[in-house]
Amino acid sequence: MRPSSSLSQAKRRANALLLAALAGFLLTSLLPINPWTAFCKAVSEAALVGALADLFAVTALFRRIPIPWLSRHTAVIPRNKDRIGTNLALFVEDKFLSKDTLLLLMRQHDPVQKVAHWLAQESNARHISDLLRRALIGALEISDDQEIQKFIRQSAHTLIDQLNLAELSAHMLEQLVKDGRHQELLDACIVHVQVQLQNEDTRQAVAEKLAQWLKQEYSLLETLHLTHLLSAKLASKLAEMLATVLKEISTSDTHDLRQYINRQIAILISRLQHDENWQSRLDEFRVQLKQDSALNQYISDLWRTTRLHLLEQLRHTDSNLGIKLQQACLWVAEQILQQEALKASLQKHLENIAANLAPEFSAFLSRHIINTVHGWDAQETSLQIEHNIGKDLQSIRVSGTVVGGLLGGLLYALTLLGQQLQHLWSTTP
Known part of the structure; x- marks a missing residue:
């Protein structure tokens, strides 16, 4: 995966600053020694050290650096991809999908009340009824397929057997x-x-x-x-x-x-x-x-007639069935909002469902995250992570260079101050 233009630009900026520190260090090393050249050399030297140290740290996250004794501590992300995936899965399972977390979240936000309020709005009820209507249309159209009808008949015969x-x-x-x-x-x-x-x-x-x-x-x-x-x-x-x-x-x-x-x-x-x-x-x-052929034919004819009638009703939003679906949504929302006992019962059942399904679902999602991350290519994963956070890491390189230079100048200034104080102390009678 090729880095984005913003990441490339950030890399060029950090590399340019590193080269500037290197050039400053080389130039001040060649110039005659005086307080100003010594100060500039200290600043550029510290900036160069900071830039190189941050370059090593950032590069070591994503790539192997062939330095004796140190190379085993580089390519951190590719080497630890599986461990990162496992820890991420366990973190998600423990912090987001545990039974206690889900129950606390449900009790704080009262989903039954919010869904009822949302569904009580006519536009939302119309939207839900349209979704139901389209889903029913899709199911009815699928059922007209000859192979599916054959499968349904075979399934029915198997069930009867x-x-x-x-x-x-x-x-x-x-x-x-x-x-x-x-x-x-x-x-x-x-x-x-x-x-x-x-x-x-x-x-x-x-x-x-x-x-x-x-x-x-x-x-x-x-x-x-x-x-x-x-x-x-x-x-x-x-x-x-x-x-x-x-x-x-x-x-x-x-x-x-x-x-x-x-x-x-x-x-x-x-x-x-x-x-x-x-x-x-x-x-x-x-x-x-x-x-019995007569019975099977009767059932087929009955289903065909019923199916065509339902399709005709469902394809028109202003049909009696479409209006009834919308009215049913509004009625359900009204009943939930008006009956506290009904709302409390629904909330309790919803919490029971969440409590029963949470362990199994969280375990499934955890396994899915682990298996997915384990299946990723280590190099591709490293490039993907670098693509997402690399710009910030390059900013850290820039900051390390600047901070290193500032600290180098500060330390040199403190050194000069110390020398001056020592000189004054030695010359005092």
Whole structure:
């Protein structure tokens, strides 16, 4: 990598100052000795020493200098590239991505509150809804690819092949009967039937069915014009009887019907778990379900129609779906801002997620930094670092030259002062 123009300029400036110090030292060494030439020589000599020392230090950071006993302490960055990467990774892991650091940062800045405030602005909600809309459009367009559809079908078939329908059905039934949930379902059905029995339209429909049956089975009743009268009375009586039976079932936890349902479900669960014939039938059903062309075609047509409708809605920002997405964003932000309990709950869950993921993520990032730095070329890394900080290092060379010259002049002046004081002391009577 070639150095930048600013770095080259900084190098030329530092080298020019070094050459100036060298020229001053050589020139003053050739001139006759007097206080002024001695002072200039001391200044240029000290500046030259400072310039050479800083040149050695800066160069030794990036390149090997073949000087006996000292060369092993040069090329600091290329030789220690891996150690620098490891220490950098550990520093990032410990100081930036530790669990305590992340939790403290989250509690200080309250990200849920800030995100909610940001999302509550209509322009931001519109921006997020547009991102969601474009993401959904991309997903729907990808799904139109024939190879992807083939992959989805194959994945679905693989999933169906791996399903144990008998075990799954038995587990679902066990969850249904757990804590009497199936009895709650029965109670809900009883309530619905009771309401329907009280409905006049339901009784009329039952009466009409009974009238048709009486006409077919007992034609004499139709001749005597008793069919409709009897059917109405029978419908009313049947409704009352059913209502009485349903009331008995609903008010008794030990009713025979409830016990019968419990027994039948237990038998069904046992068969699903242990009866090979039932398991074989379910396996056959699974194969038929997967190979049924009519069902597969129906699903494909249904998906194609749904997909086209969604795409049409999503491609227009002013469509009903696009407006709903924006309204949903605003609603979520409003609910978070208005409900302190909801905001606190979200904050707690966010902190739990960060606490659980922080160790794994920080370790992953640390390994990534180490592996990445280890994979870099040492010379290229050195050049890259020099490219970024080399200008400042050249400024240090300039400063070292100037400071060295100033110190040289100061030391020479102090030396002259000391000589004068000594002379005065020796000549004092």
